[in-house]
Each structure stands twice: as C-alpha cells, then as structure tokens.
Amino acid sequence: MSVLIFIDHTEGQIKKTSLEALSYGAALGKSMGVPAEGILLGTVGEDLSTLGKYGIQKIHQVSSESLNQLDSEQFIRIISTVAASSGATVIVLSHTNTGRAIAPGLSAQLKAGLVTGATSLPDLTHGFQVKKNVFSGKAFCTVAIKTPLKIISLNPNTYPVVVGEGTAEIISENIALTPSATQIKSVSMVSGEIPLTEAEIVVSGGRGMKGPENWGPLEELAKLLHAATACSRPVADAGWRPHHEHVGQTGIAIAPNLYIAIGISGAIQHLAGVNRSKVIVVINKDPEAPFFKSADYGMVGDAFEILPKLIAAVKKLKGVA
C-alpha cells in the first residue's frame, strides 16, 4: 500500500503545485501509515532524489523526453500501470490543467473514486472523506470515496509546501510507450508570467480601469509584488485583457494569499471565483460598491490617483528606488 503522487513539470521545472501535492500526499501517507511515492513522466533539470525532502521515499520515473508535453492518454496509461505495480491505494494530483486532463480518465479506467479540487487532507475517522470546493468557491462539500483505490486532485494554493529532510530513491520504470490517438502538433508557452492559479498574490482590474491602455500601473504593481494579473469578465470580453486572466464563476477560481481588486464592483459571479483568497483588498471610487462587504481592507477613491501612490509605498517597503 502507498500514496502515489503525480509530479508535474513544465520547461524543465517542477511545478509549485506539485510540491504542494507532494507535501499533501506525504502527510496523508503518514496518517495512513503507508509510504508516499512520486511519479514523474519525462525529464527535469534538477536532481530528483532531493524531492525526498517533501516526505516521499521513492520516485518512479519514465524518462522519455516525449513525455515532457502533456499527452493525456499516455499519462493515464503509465500512471495506471505504476499505480498497480507499486500497490498504490491513493493517487494524488493537482487540480491544474494537467490534473483536469488526466484525473477523470484515470478514475474511470481504474474504477477509483475521484474528488477534484480538494481543499484539505482527508478525514479518516469515518471511512475516507475529502472536502472540496463547490459552487465555484461559494461553498464546500465533504465527499466520501467508497472504492478501495482513491484519487484526489488538490486545489492549488490550499495546502502548504512542507520541507523536511531526506532523499528519494529513483526507480526508472521501463514502460513501453504506445502512440496516442491525440497527436500534439505544437505547443506555445506564455513565458515570463506568473500563472494565475499558482500565484500567491493577484492584482486584478475591472471595468473601472476604463480601457486596456490604463493597465500599466496595475502591471507595475503586480511585478513589484511578484503577483499575477487578473481581470473581471467584462474586461476579458471587451478584449482589454486576455481570456486566461478572467476570474470568477465562469472564469478561473483562485485562492491566493492576497487579492487586490481595482475598479471591480464585486458582482456575485466575480466573488465566487475569488472569495477563497485569504486577504482581499478592494480599491473602488464608489463607497457603496458591493465588493467592500467581502473585503478585508478597503480604500475609497480614484484608482488612477491611488495606484501611483500605492506603487511608491510598495517600492519603499521593498527598498526599490
């Protein structure tokens, strides 16, 4: 018996969400009294054995470069095989674009109950119950997994990365690759940006920003804070910002440590995607803006006047000239 954790990587680097998943899987293994092991498909630029410090004993690796791109059918086949040979009873992934592509297929193929978007460790006192995010962040649901093999995909930024000591043994898996029906023609990466779901801080703008030409200060603030940028739906619909920045009930749901909303009214559909943020700052010129009710800190005023002053204050804190 073991907990098997899927380790995702892009451009040679292990994803932070996977470090969260490793820490989560290691803690789960401990409470179940079974070892935690990783599985990595493809190759990365770092020494994998150091991942032992996140609490795992072994890493199963299939080091074919063709696996450095998301090939969901192949991934499902390999993870199923390794789960069976290593005697896994729980498989942990991250609820990211990769997790979404492979977890459901794994679940159906292995007849393993799946909980997506888990927000905390399973409760093992009455069977195996996992809390997940529902209603796009407006509520939580506790779900029992009834099958012997269980799959959990962990919501990004909900479980801390826990670093200890140890080295992991690398097990090179010899699994034949079979061509997938889905052929990858090309891949284009958005480089230089912090992915929204991984960001600890998010700076977001709404229609109050008036137009795409005014995003400069917002981006500057984001850069200073190592934050990702986001926007409300009408902003993405109008083409002021790219679609992948749209947060909310029909966009991406995020849970950063800090969400700074500038010129966003706080409609219920917007709140749904962001109200799991640990701290919310709202800057809006209308004191009656509904967003203030869900905020931790608020400032009433014109964003165009506040932003330069706020940037100066952050620079001062960070010691940047």
Place this chain on the structure above:
Amino acid sequence: MKILVCISKTPDTTAKIAFTDNNRKFGTEGIQWILNPYDEWYALVRAIEIKEKDPSAIIHLVTVGGADCDQVIRKALALGGEEAIRINTEPTDSFFVASQIASVAKEGNYDLIMTGKETIDFNGASVGGMLAALLGMPFVSLAAKLELEGTTATLIREIEGGEETVEVKLPLVVGCQKGMAEQRIPNMKGIMGARSKPLKVVESHPTESLTEVISFELPPAKKGVKMISSDNPEELVKLLHEEAKVI
C-alpha cells in the same frame, strides 16, 4: 456527422446558496435553474456552428436528471439541436453520470461528444474525461478551439503555462471552455420551434457511484472590512506587511 452535447442544469449564478436536511442537500426552494454556462455558451453553440457549416450534421442533447431539467432542456433546444434525451434519474456522482451518458452514446454512434469544462455547481470537471475513458475514445480537456476537416479534429487546449495544438481522429470527447464560441441568445423562431422538438425520456441503467456526498458547508464569514484613507496607501502597505503578513 452526429454530435452529442451533454447539458446540465445549475442554479442561476445569483442564487443564494443554502443547504437543508442537516446540510446534506442543496436547498432548491426558490432556485431558478439555468443551463450550465460552459455547456450552453461553448459546447452547444460550437455544435450549432458546426451544423451551420455542414447542414447534414445532427445534434442531440443529453442530460441526466429528473423532470425539473425539462425547462432548461427546452431552452437548449431553442438555441439548436434536433432532439434531446433525458436519462431519468438523479445524478449521484460524476462516474454515475458518465456511465449513464455512455450507454446512450454507445447506442447513438456519435462522432463528436461535447461537454462543458465543468459544472459551476459541483465543479467536478470530471464527466467528460470519464465518459471518454468509458467509451474508449480520446478526450481533449479545456478546449478553446475546435475545427473539423473530414474526420480529423484540430483543437487548441489549455495546458499548464500555455496551450497545445492537437490533432485527433473522430470519434472524440471534448471539454469546452471560453474561446470555443460566443454566447448566443435564442430567437423567437427557435423558442417556438423548441416546443415541438422531441424530448425523449429514457430510464437509467443500474450503475454504482464511486463517491457519496456527505455534507455541505458555507465558508466562514469575513470579519468585516478595515477602511483606509485613500491619502494613505502607506498605511495599507504597512497593514498588509505587518498585520496580514501577505507582502
């Protein structure tokens, strides 16, 4: 070309979320149901666009649910599609739903099965991928574009940190999201026509569910907002640094 679009109902996005039965069930009293936006705006509309280019294409809609789904099914039919199939049973979990749809899909011999990226109530993001596995078809998740050329589909799907262009032969299951199509509003002709389109109600087949909902809870209420004068962003930065410890 036969297309199956999987649609589901979801509470209106402004609905008050509350629970009954000792927090075991979602409180449906006074709830307005809408079509799950991903199913409507992207999966269904893209299917309709495909049919507009190739009038010989046939679109069927399928939903797993009770009679309370009929109103949203009619709304979907008002947008497009030849007929709808309702599998008459309460959905218990994603695997259960996927198995039910799989049995209809097998009979119908569809070339293309479209689902939304996820439902905005249960947020499973699971049914499409499970359905594909049950049918032995490839699954393209988070698809933002879909073009057909004969029996070959070219899709753009979102991956971690970027996007992938993939090519795959039909049959295929696609999870649709923003970018696929633009939201449409049904016109009068569509609404009138929807009334006479067939809505077949079929019985479910016995299937296990792999998971079970135990209870729901609402997130803890916010403590209340601390207002800071707009003349004093330094104070805000100080609070974020020293009190909230987030920067």
